Amino acid sequence: MLEVRDVTAGYGKAQALWGLSLEVAEGEIVTIVGPNGAGKSTLVNVIGGLQAAWSGSIVLDDQELTGLATHRVCASGVAVVPEGRRVFPEMSVTDNLDMGAYHREARQYRDETYEYVCGIFPRLAERSEQLAGSLSGGEQQMLAIGRAMMSRPKLLLLDEPSLGLAPVIVETIFDIIRDINQTGTSILLVEQNVVEGLELASRGYVLEEGRIVREGAAADLLDDEELQASYFGM
Numbered sequence: 566m567l568e569v570r571d572v573t574a575g576y577g578k579a580q581a582l583w584g585l586s587l588e589v590a591e592g593e594i595v596t597i598v599g600p601n602g603a604g605k606s607t608l609v610n611v612i613g614g615l616q617a618a619w620s621g622s623i624v625l626d627d628q629e630l631t632g633l634a635t636h637r638v639c640a641s642g643v644a645v646v647p648e649g650r651r652v653f654p655e656m657s658v659t660d661n662l663d664m665g666a667y668h669r670e671a672r673q674y675r676d677e678t679y680e681y682v683c684g685i686f687p688r689l690a691e692r693s694e695q696l697a698g699s700l701s702g703g704e705q706q707m708l709a710i711g712r713a714m715m716s717r718p719k720l721l722l723l724d725e726p727s728l729g730l731a732p733v734i735v736e737t738i739f740d741i742i743r744d745i746n747q748t749g750t751s752i753l754l755v756e757q758n759v760v761e762g763l764e765l766a767s768r769g770y771v772l773e774e775g776r777i778v779r780e781g782a783a784a785d786l787l788d789d790e791e792l793q794a795s796y797f798g799m
C-alpha cells in the first residue's frame with residue numbers, strides 16, 4: 566500500500582536521508598529501528614508530509630503523496646503520531662481528539678470514529694473533559710494515538726510511542742497498536758525498544774546514517790547475531 570522510492574531529505578545543506586526505499590503492505594506492521602540520529606524521525610515526517618522530500622517518491626495505493634501539503638497527505642489516509650506526543654495541553658481530551666478529525670470525510674464520520682477511539686482507549690473516555698496537560702505520560706501517548714485515529718487513516722505512522730514511558734505502560738501501548746492493526750490499519754512503527762518493536766512486526770528495516778542497512782522478516786532480524794550484538798543489548 567505504501568511505497569517509498571529513493572527518498573532523500575535533510576535540513577539546510579545537511580542531508581539526513583540518502584536514497585531510502587521501503588514498503589508497507591496492506592494490513593502489515595513494519596518496524597524501523599536504528600540508533601539516535603539515524604534519520605527515523607525525518608523519514609516519518611517526510612512520509613507524513615510534515616517535511617518535504619528533496620527527491621524520490623512516496624506513493625500510497627497508487628496515489629502520489631510526494632510534495633502534498635500535510636492536510637492533503639492526511640486526507641489521503643496517512644496519520645502521524647509524532648515523537649514526543651505533542652498534544653495540546655490547554656485543551657480538553659475531546660477537543661484534542663477532534664483536532665484529528667478536521668478533513669471532510671473524517672468530520673462526516675466524527676461521532677462513529679469517536680466511539681471507536683473511546684472503545685480502544687476507555688481511559689480517554691473517562692477523562693474526556695480533562696485538560697490534556699493534566700494527563701499522565703502514558704495517557705498523553707494514548708491521546709496522541711487516538712487523535713491520529715480520528716482521521717480514519719489507512720496507514721498509521723508512530724514515532725517512538727514508548728519513549729519515556731514505564732514498561733507496564735509500554736506494554737499497554739503495544740497491545741493497543743496490535744489492536745488497531747487488527748481492525749484494518751496498516752502500521753509503520755519507529756521504535757527504540759528494538760526487540761518489542763520487532764516482535765510486533767511482520768517485517769523490519771534497520772536504518773543507520775540515513776540509509777537502510779538491513780531489511781527482512783522481523784523474526785529473522787531478531788535472530789541475527791550481528792544485530793543482536795549492536796542493538797539488542799541497548
Ligand SMILES: Nc1ncnc2c1ncn2[C@@H]1O[C@H](COP(=O)(O)OP(=O)(O)O)[C@@H](O)[C@H]1O
Nearest residue numbers: 576579581599600601602603604605606607608
Ligand atoms: N530540525 C533539524 N535541524 C537540523 N538537523 C536536524 C533536525 N532534525 C534532525 N536533524 C539531523 O538529522 C539527522 C537525523 O535526525 P532524526 O531524523 O531526528 O534521527 P532519529 O529520529 O533516528 O534519531 C541527525 O543528524 C539530526 O541531527
Ligand SMILES: [Mg+2]
Nearest residue numbers: 605606607648
Ligand atoms: Mg527520532
